[in-house]
Amino acid sequence: MTNIIEHTYTALANTGELHLTEKDYSTNYLGRCKSYYAYLKSTGRQASTEVLLKLWTQLRKAEQEANANHTSKQFFFKKHQPSHLQKTARKMSNKVLGEVLTRCTVCCTPVNPPCK
Numbered sequence: 001m002t003n004i005i006e007h008t009y010t011a012l013a014n015t016g017e018l019h020l021t022e023k024d025y026s027t028n029y030l031g032r033c034k035s036y037y038a039y040l041k042s043t044g045r046q047a048s049t050e051v052l053l054k055l056w057t058q059l060r061k062a063e064q065e066a067n068a069n070h071t072s073k074q075f076f077f078k079k080h081q082p083s084h085l086q087k088t089a090r091k092m093s094n095k096v097l098g099e100v101l102t103r104c105t106v107c108c109t110p111v112n113p114p115c116k
Contacts, residue, residue: 008092017085029058059093
């Protein structure tokens with residue numbers, strides 16, 4: 001299994017701001033059925049690039065929603081400090097994007113480059 005998938009779940013669950021279960025993570029963050037994360041863990045398979053892109057999108061959304069909830073009227077005159085969830089979501093989204101980009105650069109390399 002992709003280490004990034006498990007690491008992201010652990011990081012989000014440890015923020016304490018989400019009551020995240022493996023089933024919620026599978027459906028809401030990975031965009032699959034509720035047993036998908038358990039399937040990846042038990043088989044040791046890697047998640048597809050499509051799943052990683054969905055995860056990246058959901059992490060960015062979570063970061064933006066946490067920012068919107070954190071910047072209400074009561075905090076208007078206070079200096080904005082990102083919440084733990086925002087920091088974690090940003091950090092993990094950057095790691096997931098890095099994994100996607102790594103996969104894309106590997107896939108775009110020709111099998112046998114032409115000789116000149």
